[in-house]
Amino acid sequence: MLDPYRLNLLSFYPSDDSFGLAAPDWEAAEEYVPENFCAEKLLREHPLAIDPPHIFRRLSSQQSHFTVFGTKVDGLAELASEKENGQRKNPYLLEQITIPALAIPTIKSELELSGISEATIFPEKEASSVPIGC
Numbered sequence: 001m002l003d004p005y006r007l008n009l010l011s012f013y014p015s016d017d018s019f020g021l022a023a024p025d026w027e028a029a030e031e032y033v034p035e036n037f038c039a040e041k042l043l044r045e046h047p048l049a050i051d052p053p054h055i056f057r058r059l060s061s062q063q064s065h066f067t068v069f070g071t072k073v074d075g076l077a078e079l080a081s082e083k084e085n086g087q088r089k090n091p092y093l094l095e096q097i098t099i100p101a102l103a104i105p106t107i108k109s110e111l112e113l114s115g116i117s118e119a120t121i122f123p124e125k126e127a128s129s130v131p132i133g134c
Helices: 004-011 027-032 057-062 075-081 101-113
Strands: 048-050 066-068
Touching: 004 048, 004 075, 027 048
Parallel strands: none
Antiparallel strands: 048 066
């Protein structure tokens, strides 16, 4: 799991007035997505979490965000693994969540009871009639 707010605080160097998830019209976002990819070089090294305009139902229902990478191939891993005095400098930036296989049926049932189904996560026509677990 990635903390997009923490990522953006670490990615902006030097820090600017922007805070939180980047909107597509932020200057910082423009530096990650240049108008002409052939003629312009990316200006940022580390990734940026962007909050896209929710023009598709799927993006809105999933509360989706995107991570746009900069010039460093392993920029996200680098930020997550930085150490200071032997301790992880950014311990909550990137975390792995492991769900035991035996817990999956219970989790699916609890999600269904909460009103979360494939139809709410993937609102495309073909998913609207498929319950979780099928």
